[in-house]
Amino acid sequence: MSSDHREEPLNFIEQIIKEDIESGKHDGRVHTRFPPEPNGYLHIGHAKAITLNFEIAQKFGGKTNLRFDDTNPTNEDTEYVDSIKRDIRWLGFEWEGEALYASDYFEQLYEFALRLIDKGLAYVDDSTPDEIAAMKGDIGVPGKESPYRNRTVAENRELFEQMRAGAFPDGAKVLRAKIDMAHENLLMRDPLLYRIKRDHHHRTGDKWCIYPMYDFAHGQSDSIENITHSLCSLEFIHHRPLYNWLIEKLEIFPSRQIEFARMNVAYFITSKRKLRRLVEEGYVNGWDDPRMPTLAAMRRRGYPPMAIRTFCNKAGITRRENLIDMNLLDFCVRDELNQTAPRVMAVLDPLKVVVTNYPEDKVEDMEVVNNPEDESMGTRTMPFSREVYIERKDFMEDPPKKFFRMAPGRNVRLKGAYILHCEKCIKDEATGEVKEVHCTYYPDSRSGSDTSGIKAKGTLHWVSIAHARSCEVRLYDRLFTDPTPDGHDGKEYLDFLNPNSLEVLEKAYIEPNVGAQIKAGNPLQFLRMGYFCVDPDTTDGHWVFNRTVTLRDTWKKINKQQKGKKKK
RNA sequence: AGACCCAUGGUGUAAUUGGCAACACAGCAGGUUUUGGUCCUGUCGUUCUAGGUUCGAGUCCUAGUGGGUCUACCA
Numbered sequence: 001m002s003s004d005h006r007e008e009p010l011n012f013i014e015q016i017i018k019e020d021i022e023s024g025k026h027d028g029r030v031h032t033r034f035p036p037e038p039n040g041y042l043h044i045g046h047a048k049a050i051t052l053n054f055e056i057a058q059k060f061g062g063k064t065n066l067r068f069d070d071t072n073p074t075n076e077d078t079e080y081v082d083s084i085k086r087d088i089r090w091l092g093f094e095w096e097g098e099a100l101y102a103s104d105y106f107e108q109l110y111e112f113a114l115r116l117i118d119k120g121l122a123y124v125d126d127s128t129p130d131e132i133a134a135m136k137g138d139i140g141v142p143g144k145e146s147p148y149r150n151r152t153v154a155e156n157r158e159l160f161e162q163m164r165a166g167a168f169p170d171g172a173k174v175l176r177a178k179i180d181m182a183h184e185n186l187l188m189r190d191p192l193l194y195r196i197k198r199d200h201h202h203r204t205g206d207k208w209c210i211y212p213m214y215d216f217a218h219g220q221s222d223s224i225e226n227i228t229h230s231l232c233s234l235e236f237i238h239h240r241p242l243y244n245w246l247i248e249k250l251e252i253f254p255s256r257q258i259e260f261a262r263m264n265v266a267y268f269i270t271s272k273r274k275l276r277r278l279v280e281e282g283y284v285n286g287w288d289d290p291r292m293p294t295l296a297a298m299r300r301r302g303y304p305p306m307a308i309r310t311f312c313n314k315a316g317i318t319r320r321e322n323l324i325d326m327n328l329l330d331f332c333v334r335d336e337l338n339q340t341a342p343r344v345m346a347v348l349d350p351l352k353v354v355v356t357n358y359p360e361d362k363v364e365d366m367e368v369v370n371n372p373e374d375e376s377m378g379t380r381t382m383p384f385s386r387e388v389y390i391e392r393k394d395f396m397e398d399p400p401k402k403f404f405r406m407a408p409g410r411n412v413r414l415k416g417a418y419i420l421h422c423e424k425c426i427k428d429e430a431t432g433e434v435k436e437v438h439c440t441y442y443p444d445s446r447s448g449s450d451t452s453g454i455k456a457k458g459t460l461h462w463v464s465i466a467h468a469r470s471c472e473v474r475l476y477d478r479l480f481t482d483p484t485p486d487g488h489d490g491k492e493y494l495d496f497l498n499p500n501s502l503e504v505l506e507k508a509y510i511e512p513n514v515g516a517q518i519k520a521g522n523p524l525q526f527l528r529m530g531y532f533c534v535d536p537d538t539t540d541g542h543w544v545f546n547r548t549v550t551l552r553d554t555w556k557k558i559n560k561q562q563k564g565k566k567k568k
Numbered sequence: 569a570g571a572c573c574c575a576u577g578g579u580g581u582a583a584u585u586g587g588c589a590a591c592a593c594a595g596c597a598g599g600u601u602u603u604g605g606u607c608c609u610g611u612c613g614u615u616c617u618a619g620g621u622u623c624g625a626g627u628c629c630u631a632g633u634g635g636g637u638c639u640a641c642c643a
Contacts, residue, residue: 320636
């Protein structure tokens with residue numbers, strides 16, 4: 001297909017994998033995993049990790065597991081398991097075999113713990129959390145060894161078995177690795193491996209009262225699954241020595257952890273806690289509110305999954321801090337939708353236009369193309385009549401330079417129909433508001449068979465008043481007014497909420513012959529207005545559309561520039 | 569304070585691993601257009617600082633500067 005010989009550059013992880021394959025490591029096998037904790041909804045940051053893990057495996061002929069990291073029963077729930085699976089599939093990925101769970105390895109993990117105890121590398125500690133914290137030392141200050149550190153193997157074994165059997169209350173004892181209380185890396189100062197916690201687990205129920213900590217579950221699960229490359233975000237970099245230490249001492253499959261910088265997107269936040277607050281305190285209408293950065297929200301907003309994947313790929317993989325421009329996301333979304341979204345005409349802020357020389361009872365069917373980018377999408381018809389709506393902003397009584405739309409004395413084309421000559425506007429005497437515009441049309445200017453020779457600089461979208469359908473349109477803007485709402489001292493992210501992030505238009509109008517498109521999630525381009533999609537709130541009698549993203553708007557820019565000049 | 573990580577246009581990533589700093593987005597200026605969309609053309613602008621190694625450094629070394637991470641019985 002492609003004739004260009006330039007190889008696409010590999011990111012640093014792909015380079016590592018390529019080298020591993022070339023050196024015959026793991027017989028050239030590549031196996032990654034996506035390890036979410038089922039305690040919340042997936043967001044754009046997860047999309048990056050998902051795309052990376054699945055696509056990198058695909059690229060090198062490998063596999064990707066989905067493994068739920070469910071070692072803390074307190075916040076985890078099956079509800080999240082289902083939504084996570086749905087979101088991954090929505091992005092277009094399918095994991096290897098069945099979904100896996102760290103909790104399936106609890107018995108094996110327990111065996112691993114005994115193995116460590118037998119080697120004299122783990123001990124049961126009776127210290128309280130406060131005591132453990134106090135003995136941990138500080139950055140640059142070595143810690144102190146626990147008085148329980150030198151229990152015998154036999155004693156440790158018996159105590160740990162009793163821990164499992166439920167002999168001790170919650171928090172009474174922990175199992176710790178025996179490494180080095182003076183280690184410069186705080187995580188190596190005898191890290192906790194198991195805690196006692198009586199809580200109902202979403203899968204194992206009440207079978208266990210001890211649960212492994214992240215560091216004694218994640219890497220071991222990787223190893224159990226023979227994961228070759230365990231990709232995670234930069235914050236786990238300090239865990240790597242421990243990750244490797246445990247694998248080495250346990251003498252299990254040597255998975256390799258590789259860290260990359262997580263993706264930050266301007267005007268987005270991804271902290272679970274902060275997102276939860278937005279939902280719980282009603283700043284947004286739920287986890288799938290189209291203003292949220294969750295995948296459920298992006299789906300509802302109409303972002304095509306492929307656009308999100310493209311976006312993640314274009315953002316790239318490195319170990320640097322980054323803040324991705326939202327323009328890139330918009331670009332990816334528009335690029336995808338430009339190819340796929342059928343065009344329709346909808347008037348969001350209607351202004352009545354009367355074509356005074358058009359017969360009152362006449363109706364003509366105008367043929368219009370569904371997508372100029374894709375001829376195979378065919379055409380449809382739009383009824384044209386004496387009274388139509390146009391966009392209020394497309395008329396100006398006293399227009400500035402470079403305004404190509406409707407104004408008294410000027411010609412404009414109604415897309416797919418006739419060229420109109422604007423005669424006058426009628427205003428409300430009290431308010432000065434333009435109530436309607438009177439035009440005449442050129443009968444020989446009909447679209448497709450125009451013999452008038454008249455040129456019109458602008459082309460407007462329109463709907464026939466008698467035929468149009470009323471609908472609801474929801475316009476979304478960024479949720480925050482600041483690119484890094486949670487990055488300011490002295491202010492919190494809620495201080496930067498955009499008061500205009502949602503605008504609901506109850507009285508918008510859409511052309512009538514689009515019924516087949518009205519299925520929740522379907523994308524549409526409202527000609528000249530933007531990309532929209534059908535919201536799931538839609539019923540037969542009430543159509544609701546979400547604006548996914550606007551079209552690029554050169555006029556808006558010109559207009560701004562002109563206004564800026566006037567001020568000067 | 570210590571350890572670790574990082575530093576390339578406005579933003580994000582490349583640079584055949586030591587050989588003319590490139591691509592995308594954004595910006596700007598044009599062209600095409602029955603969407604002020606798409607598409608096309610042009611244009612702007614970059615290696616944190618100081619030393620060192622080398623014929624040659626964005627790349628290697630040293631020091632500095634700046635940013636990030638780490639002291640949960642969370643993951």
